[in-house]
Each structure stands twice: as C-alpha cells, then as structure tokens.
Amino acid sequence: AILTALVDQLMQEMLIGSQQIADQPDLNAIEKIVQIAKLQGKMMEQEQYVVMQMYLPENKALTDKVNVEAVLLFSPVLAAVVEQGNREGVFQVEDPLSTCQFILAASQFMTNHNFHWTEEQQAAHSRAMLIFIERAFGARPNALIDVMLELNKFNYIQEQHTKKQV
Secondary structure, X not given: OHXXXXXXXXXXXXXXXXXXXXXOOOOOHHHHHHXXXXXXXXXXXXXXXXXXXXXOHHHHHHHHHHHHHHHHHHHHHHHHHHHHHHHXXXXXXXXXXXXXXHHHHHHHHHOOHHHOOOHHHHHHHHHXXXXXXXXXXXXXXXXXXXXXXXXXXXXXXXXHHHHHHO
C-alpha cells in the first residue's frame, strides 16, 4: 500500500510537471518534448528506490498498472504538444493521440527493468527511441537528438552522434 501510494504520487508529480511544460507558450514543440523527457528522467532518478521497488517481480501487478496509467495519463499531454508541432510544421502526425500512446507503450515496455539491460544497451535504446519518435512524428532526422545534445541529456548519444558524423 505504501509503495503504491509513493508510485501514484510520483506519477501525479510527473504529470503536473509535464503539463506545466506543455503549457509554456515560449517553447516550441520539440523543446517541450525534450523538456518533458528530461523532467521525467530526473524525477525517476530522484525516486530511483521507489522505481526499483516497483519493478521487483513481486510487484508485477503494480508495474503493469503503472504502465497502463502512464500511457493513459501522459498521452493526451504529449498529443497536445504533437498537435502544436503539426501547426509549427516540425511534425506530420495524422493521429497524435494514438501515435503518442504507441510510443509511450513501447517506451514503458522497453525500459522495464526486467530486461536487465547494460548501461551501454540502455544508451543505445535511448538513441533508438529518439529516432523512432522522430520518424513517428515525421520530424527531420536528428531533430530531437540535436536538442537533447544542447541540453547534454545523453552523454552516450552525444558520443555516438559525433562518431557517426566523422
């Protein structure tokens, strides 16, 4: 019961923070997506113990519940940002809500700690996820990666991005 309450609180705080970023009129859609990802990553890192407890085998029901809730709660926020990106001409998404739901579901599943990815594999998956999102959104190649690099979000991605351009 305590773990469930802590996870619910974390989800609500992430949702509120994500919505606040999505509502900022001075940010473009790509900046909003990157800022939301950065915020959520930071919050999950700060609550790493809670997150790790959630992924223990005996808490599978909680993990499944959270994964579904994450898709349902965060997809409307992200869909609104994608709609903004459509208006700005940086995205070309026919169905923003469904697209965001698929991306979130894939992200929730692939970041599940039951995979026991190495740090290098996690970094490679982060880069692949960004490419996947760019393509799903119809964004120009490296649109998200370039903004992430500016924010120094993924050091490994920066190294890989630099290697591929050499």
